[in-house]
Amino acid sequence: RKEVEQDPGPFNVPEGATVAFNCTYSNSASQSFFWYRQDCRKEPKLLMSVYSSGNEDGRFTAQLNRASQYISLLIRDSKLSDSATYLCVVKSGNTGKLIFGQGTTLQVKP
Amino acid sequence: DGGITQSPKYLFRKEGQNVTLSCEQNLNHDAMYWYRQDPGQGLRLIYYSQIVNDFQKGDIAEGYSVSREKKESFPLTVTSAQKNPTAFYLCASSRGTENTEAFFGQGTRLTVV
Numbered sequence: 109r110k111e112v113e114q115d116p117g118p119f120n121v122p123e124g125a126t127v128a129f130n131c132t133y134s135n136s137a138s139q140s141f142f143w144y145r146q147d148c149r150k151e152p153k154l155l156m157s158v159y160s161s162g163n164e165d166g167r168f169t170a171q172l173n174r175a176s177q178y179i180s181l182l183i184r185d186s187k188l189s190d191s192a193t194y195l196c197v198v199k200s201g202n203t204g205k206l207i208f209g210q211g212t213t214l215q216v217k218p
Numbered sequence: 219d220g221g222i223t224q225s226p227k228y229l230f231r232k233e234g235q236n237v238t239l240s241c242e243q244n245l246n247h248d249a250m251y252w253y254r255q256d257p258g259q260g261l262r263l264i265y266y267s268q269i270v271n272d273f274q275k276g277d278i279a280e281g282y283s284v285s286r287e288k289k290e291s292f293p294l295t296v297t298s299a300q301k302n303p304t305a306f307y308l309c310a311s312s313r314g315t316e317n318t319e320a321f322f323g324q325g326t327r328l329t330v331v
Contacts, residue, residue: 114260140318149306150324151308152261152308152322154319157317158287171275195261197320204249204268205266205274206251206263206266206312208253208261209260210300
């Protein structure tokens with residue numbers, strides 16, 4: 109079983125739609141959680157950190173459920189510019205390893 | 219400007235040769251990481267270092283080697299033992315403490331010819 113798992117998609121949605129991505133992790137000692145965005149042939153860039161209480165940044169909302177070991181990302185009012193691959197990232201508290209999921213591809217269509 | 223720099227951006231290598239990829243950061247970060255990404259795939263961890271003069275194997279370390287002699291630098295050598303080295307290599311750094319994100323360099327595309 110992979111340490112961090114995501115549905116690779118692709119998710120094809122119309123502009124204005126709300127879309128949600130989930131990610132599960134296997135190591136209960138995981139300490140920190142993030143969502144990154146990666147555009148084609150570019151390096152990943154931080155979208156947002158994920159806190160236990162949940163957090164929101166504009167149209168983006170991230171949630172963490174430690175009991176069930178999953179993280180979610182909700183994108184409201186999708187824009188064409190949201191088209192990208194979204195990577196779930198988990199940092200181990202024991203080893204400091206930073207582990208990426210395989211990414212979920214989002215395509216927003218006009 | 220503060221940041222993390224990888225060089226070169228594109229690299230071609232003949233089969234059987236070793237090659238070293240450079241990664242330098244001036245962010246004063248303790249932790250540094252090397253990842254490999256294949257087309258349509260996620261990032262896989264090769265090696266990581268939490269502190270100078272110390273590093274650990276990631277999930278796919280075979281055929282690779284690293285050093286961490288300086289805080290700012292974490293070079294990756296792709297050896298001839300790596301059976302399928304053609305890939306996109308990404309270096310990252312972070313402060314290393316809880317809830318601190320990693321920042322990436324622009325990556326090096328290695329092609330074995």
